[in-house]
Amino acid sequence: MTLSLPHKALSIAELDDLDHDGVAAFVRGLEEAGHRMVWIPEVAGREAFTTAALVLQSTKELIVGNGVARALERVPKSAASAARDLAEGYPGRYVLGLGVSGAVRERGVGPLPFLRDYLDGVEATLPRAVPRVLGAYSEGITRLAAERADGLLTFLVTPEHTRWARETIGPDLFLSVVQWAVVGRSRAAARDVARERLAYYLTLPHQLAKLTRLGFTEADLTPPGSDRLLDALVAYGTPDQVRESLRQQYDAGATQVAISLVGPLDDAKLDAYRALAEEEN
Template sequence: MKLGLQLGYWGARPPEGVAALLTAAEECGFDSAFTAESWGSDALTPLAWWGSDTSRLRLGTSVAQLSARTPTAAAMAALTMDHLTGGRFILGLGVSGPQVVEGWYGQPFAKPLARTREYVQVIRDVLAREAPVAQDGPHYTLPFAGEGATGLGKPLKPITHPLRADVPIWLGAEGPKNVAQTAEIADGWLAIYYSPRLAPMYDEWLDEGFARPGARRSREDFEIAATCQITVTDDPGAVRDGVRPTVALYVGGMGAPELNFHAQVYRRMGYGEAVDEVTDLFRAGRKDEAAAAVPDEMIDETMIIGDAQHVRREVARWEAAGVTTMLVTCRDAAQVRSIAEVVL
């Protein structure tokens, strides 16, 4: 089992102590570190800034949002980061949700699977640098030929030669069709709210993708990186209480009531009634009550909280379910060391 440090996205202000976290992660044998974006800080700038002090960690985005930049801009960022890191970059991508895509980026959310497929193909074409890049898809057209086009655009190849033509592309995916496509076209799956109990269901989705003609990977060389809060503690109840507000936010407040991908994940786990209650309370502005309504079982389904023996046992269960990397959030260097000591 590999460990990845999930640095996430910023809140109201940039976090403090990140350099110490990364130093501890490298010293303790972590494999990777990731940054994210929502609608505040971006994923790439902090990764480049903080990553400049690392020498061994793989550095990735978990996730960079498709609508935040064109596919060629994402390819340029991947090309640049891969050179700057000496071949340690992982491009993690995700579609986000309609509230962000349409509300923040002002772009249509429709047909996210088709958009993802085209987006990834353009990036692969840029990094391959075998020919000028052209794309005649319904979502991305290169050269641009729509209303207002001058007709002067032409296909181009990147000026800078990529360090690697096969920079790993991992996709954030939650639903069955998205996970299957991820297994088909990507190098890894960034799984949020993963439950090892549902591994047989995930395996069906993944196997469908691996079996498609032209699939890029097989199960043997495909990576599954699952976000999982790991806390080594003798007081699991207090830790659960600390994470309830975050679970309530994602289940009850992230996305529209009609379309919340995180809520759908927990519904598949069998927590439909709890999801409904949390959502109703959160949407009514009763956020403390929404957090209190998150049952312990929902937390334990997707997080590992307990003493060292419990953590080792659960990590082994996640590994047996197919997870290759646990992406963990740590508040300080001491927590990095405690997790590494138990897991690694």
């Protein structure tokens, strides 16, 4: 399947910190501002598929992707059944995203064979017409996305990685890149905000391995992270300056860039979401 999705999206990490009504109000506001698609990461707190259902039912036309649902959290049949129900209930508005981390090695299997077998289980239940993408950084799972999915979703990567991913999956597969951004702060202040969020990822072995492959050193990756690391991973400045930074990912081969605004959900951040939607429109 060739995925036809908006050129720009959002990856909204704020939902873990909001209650049911707060999620509904937040995503309605994003849609009313003009945003057309959101990816929902499954990091902590909220469960992937029930949260996707809440976002879908709270909006009218917003496209929602699990970006990504963690395969280790549920058996393939459960993920496939939930995805099928969402796709049937909200035609054209749902994308299944799946991913797995190196934690799967505790089960005595590597991420690639685990995810390959997991997709076998998903495909036994989920109609092929339901779009699906894989979250990946390694060469093996990146190639698996080209063979068994409709697209690839990457996160916390540089344009150099995007260029490599495009070369690996070929010219046609959908490629969405989640790009961190901080709007409306000085570079020094933006770095401080981004470091707070980056701290968690600098504890994860698979993220450290990915960043090492991208050329960052132990000094860069030692908490709280070097300025060089932050500047490579985060877009800063005004909405126009952030848009210029996004262009680097498109030029490197991204089909879509999903902006993830870093920092607390305050009035300034809501203003930034509205300003970024105005650019899209």
